[in-house]
C-alpha cells in the first residue's frame with residue numbers, strides 16, 4: 001500500500017532507493033512495502049546482493065537516496081530517528097560490544113535519554129536467559145571472553161530488552177551451533193506476537209523455511225515480494 005495512510009502497518013516505506021554515490025551502483029530502487037504486526041519476512045538474495053545494505057537503510061543507519069519511511073504512520077526525520085531506531089532495531093551479524101560484562105552491555109543503552117523513565121525488567125531478562133539455556137552467571141562474563149555465538153546472544157538480549165516492535169535480523173544466529181540456533185528461533189517465535197514483526201536474513205535453507213512466512217528477494221537492484229521460500 002503506498003501514498004495513503006495505513007493504520008495497520010508498523011513500518012511503511014515508499015519509493016525507497018539506495019545508490020552508492022561513488023561507484024553509481026544501484027542497490028535497490030523505488031521499493032515500497034509495509035510491515036504489519038506478526039509479519040515474519042525472510043529477506044533473501046545472493047551474497048553481495050545488498051541485503052545488509054537494505055536492512056541498514058530500513059533501520060535508518062545508512063543514508064537512503066530517495067524515499068520516505070513511516071513508523072505507525074509518522075514519517076521518520078532526524079527529529080524522531082532515535083526513537084525509530086529503538087522501535088525498529090537492527091541486529092548486526094557481528095555483534096558490537098563494549099568493554100565490560102554482558103550485563104553492562106545489556107544495560108548500556110538504558111543510559112540514553114530516550115530510555116530514561118522506562119523500567120528495566122530484570123525478570124524478563126532472566127526469562128530470556130533461561131529460554132536460551134544460559135545460566136545467570138552468563139551476565140557476569142566479560143565481553144572480551146565471549147565466543148562469537150555468545151556475542152550474538154548478548155547483542156540479541158540487549159536489543160530485546162529495549163522492547164522493539166520490529167527486528168531487522170542480519171544473520172543473527174550465524175555463529176551459533178545447531179541447538180542454540182533452535183533456542184534463539186524458539187525465543188523469537190515466542191517474542192513475535194501480535195504487535196511485533198521481523199525481517200530476517202539467513203543463508204541456512206532450513207532456517208529460511210522456519211522463519212519466513214513471506215519472502216522479499218533482492219536480485220540486481222530489484223526487490224520482489226512472494227511466498228515461495
Ligand SMILES: Nc1ncnc2c1ncn2[C@@H]1O[C@H](COP(=O)(O)OP(=O)(O)OP(=O)(O)O)[C@@H](O)[C@H]1O
Pocket residue numbers: 020045046047048049050051052053054062
Ligand atoms: N556503505 C556502502 N557503500 C557502498 N557499498 C557498500 C556499502 N556497504 C556495502 N557495500 C557493498 O555492497 C555490496 C552488498 O553488500 P551487503 O553486505 O549488503 O550484501 P549481502 O547481500 O548482505 O551479502 P551477504 O549475504 O554475503 O552478507 C557489497 O559488494 C558491499 O561491498
